[in-house]
Amino acid sequence: MPRVVIPVRCVKTDMRMPVPDTPTIARRQQIVGALRRIVPDGVIADEAAMRPYECDGLAVYRQIPLVVVLPSTVEQVSAILRYCNANNVKIVPRGAGTSLSGGALPLADAVTIGLGRFNRILEIDWDNRCVVAQPGVTNLAITNAVQHRGFYYAPDPSSQIACSIGGNVAENAGGVHCLKYGLTTNNVLGLQIVLPDGEVVRVGGRHQPEGEGYDLMGLLTGSEGLLGIVTEVTVRILRKPETVRAMLMGFASNEAAGDAVAAIIGAGVVPAGLEMMDRLAIHAAEEFVHAGYPLDVEALLIAELDGPQAEVDYLVERVAAIAARCGAACVRVSASEDERLRFWAGRKAAFPAVGRISPDYLCMDGTIPRRRLAEVLARIRALSEKHGLRVANVFHAGDGNLHPLILFDANRPGELERAEEFGADILRLCVEVGGVLTGEHGVGVEKRDLMPVMFDEVDLEQQQRVKCAFDAGGLLNPGKVFPTLHNCAEMGRLRVSGGQLPFPDLPRF
Amino acid sequence: MQTSFTPDQLRDPAITAADEILRKCVHCGFCTATCPTYVLLGDENDSPRGRIYLIKDMLENDRPASDAVTRHVDRCLSCLSCMTTCPSGVNYMHLVDVGRQRIARTGRRSAADRLLRWLLARVLPSPERFRLALLGARMARPFAAFLPGRLKALVKLVPPAARTAILEPRVFPAEGVRRRRVALLAGCVQQVLDAEINAATIRLLTKHGCEVVVAEGAGCCGALAYHLGREEEALAGVRSNVRAWIRERTARGLDAIVINASGCGTMVKDYGFLLRNDPELAPGAAEVSALARDVTEVLAAVGLKAAVAGAGTTVAYHDACSLQHGQGVREAPRLLLQGAGFEVRDVPEGHLCCGSAGTYNILQPELATRLRDRKAANVDGVGADVVAAGNIGCILQLAPAIGRPLVHTVQLLDWATGGPRPRVLDQANWLN
């Protein structure tokens, strides 16, 4: 079925959202009233106050929501979903709004449910080494809550200061330490979620899941708010390694740094993190954190090694030797915990720090085979000249996840379009060298229309059957992830009784 | 971030400044999580990123301030935690001031609200008027329970007894060899409420070789009025301060302008920006800002004498927002206290404001009290003998909620280097 589309107030040129449902918009007052009865002190219906909700971390896509509601209890979330389900109203979940793929982009005919009030840590279970948190708790707050006893939560997205653990689950967020400790999905033990019909269910628990039955945890982690609303998260915490040291290694060329990455991994060393930044990114980050990054190099590698003291000492030496062999211009090893944290602070602030040198940027997210790194960077440089726009590269070098930041000025007519073309060229390049279109920022709306490049029709249909199993009405976060949302009945998932669909008037696109 | 101001709008220097700031924000959201009001309320509108958005919308569309903008900007503490967090270097302080002025001009406020704001802006900056008002308020204290919300907050903030001593212009000579000549901002509220802070500052500076002058014609720094959106009133005070200090500097020389209330320090350090378009005073204002120092910055530069008292006392150091976020001064006070033999402990959630924030505890008593209680629990949890802070506002705000004595950092440093032991320590009979 062809998708009917109209442009919403999106600056980006080629992205289309589903047609807003006019009858729903006409019922707005009624919907607002119903939500007020559920959450008396948490409904935002005033246009001026809804505007700050019009976008997430990907600010080039914007849309004022139908209404915003800020529940603070699971019962309220459940009641909202029950109401929306019964009245055929769409819903967009929102955590901290740091998504870079537009996952929390509102719809004109959907209720945005903000989970910012769910910001309490419910329990620290030291015996089982896990933390039970509400979904709006920030990623960093979990580590902060347990570090006085020597524990931490391993996945550390660069946005960890602000992004919510619920959003991390929804996006299966990664971080600089995922090379060794895995993504969110490897560190979540249990979830409470509210299903589209308002039912509250628990999945997993406080232990590593057994290998039986469906891997529902795996399914829900990374589901981008399409299957249910996460209202509680149980994560595993780890004991801090005995010794942790970070190293800065500067190189005169991207190629040399790329070779060093390949050589380190090739030598069988598994660093806790292995990151790369190029000149522009180094300068922007250094200006903010004063971490002591070398400013006269083209590329910087940050490697972290952890474990028992003797092992770390040995590995630091080995990595330093490999770097030297690859022509490192300088190598610095953190001498204190403070210094180590500063090394990382620069890397973690690198995206927004780029705001110091450019008013706008598009953050790309692709994955390439590590060994093609130097070549890809050289070609991105050539593309940068072709499009006449600067690019800053920040790279999870250890696992091949590349984040080129295309710098542009949205106030200059035509630059956004050029930036978008540049972005598409980069993603095509990733695919060409044998990589994929997504790393860790999710599909959202940003990469939605590129899904067919990676998946064929059969794959996509199978994925949508999962969606239908949870959300037959297609009410949760529609317009995200899937380029074409088939209606569930069409795919044989809905029982058609008496020739009637359960929701005959549901607009399907 | 994209902005859409017309060339016409951009002719207003306030709008040009706002545009430059807005362009820097990349909407990453890092600042939300360290904003006290977002932490309490969980609404994007009560976060820095949300406020930036609200202000942008109001300015771009040349709209009168909507109730939403007024409500959410009023809730902002101006603690500037967001500026410490922002990797992109967004100057939220200057943006919110533009927003506040627009709100003061175009927003709708109740008559009671306007009256309260007028009162605060008139009374607080003048030590004389404030002293009289205090007398009145102290008489009203027993009746606080019967007063409406915000008046009650105001009256309750008044400490039952205050040691007032208003500093007249004069010179306090350095002991021994003179190493520096500094002007002290005598302050407004502080000298009425706790004269001990200025006294300790002067003792401390003079015994460390600094000649201290209270310059003729220098008065309130202007921050209180400015943050209430009363630009003209505030700038009048700013101008007379700049004139006073430049006069003093030209006549007898000044190495620094010392401020011991960090809220005022942030303001004085910003004079250069505030008067950037003043044809007459722009260079002088820039010079004043360049000379402005928190008292701990000056002491760190001259070096502290060997300590003779206080060793081993544990001190919970409370970072005043204006000091940590406004001026980026975090290390100097800690190192000085440590150097004087105190055992310094950090307070968890130190980046979160205590709710004092100038007149915030009077205008937004409910949020201020929640922040105060949260801060008090964190401070008490540290279990130190005494709490030190670099700002009178925090001291007044926290004193009623904290179960241990609270002093200005200079009082401890003064004591350690031979000055009198802070009286609150004895009153509380905390240390034997």
Ligand SMILES: Cc1cc2nc3c(=O)[nH]c(=O)nc-3n(C[C@H](O)[C@H](O)[C@H](O)COP(=O)(O)OP(=O)(O)OC[C@H]3O[C@@H](n4cnc5c(N)ncnc54)[C@H](O)[C@@H]3O)c2cc1C
């Ligand atoms: C500067 C910067 C750096 C970043 N670095 C990284 C990085 O290193 N690694 C990385 O993986 N990501 C990174 N991100 C992306 C982003 O921070 C993550 O995707 C994060 O997990 C989003 O969390 P959030 O709370 O902000 O979610 P939001 O942006 O609010 O929402 C994201 C998606 O999750 C859904 N959602 C949110 N909460 C819930 C819930 N409780 N239940 C169901 N669905 C929900 C939303 O509908 C949306 O689809 C970065 C972002 C920025 C701005």
Ligand code: SF4
């Ligand atoms: S941290 Fe800075 S750039 Fe990011 S949203 Fe806040 S103000 Fe904007």
Ligand code: SF4
């Ligand atoms: S100044 Fe403080 S209260 Fe205001 S937005 Fe920034 S962090 Fe929040």
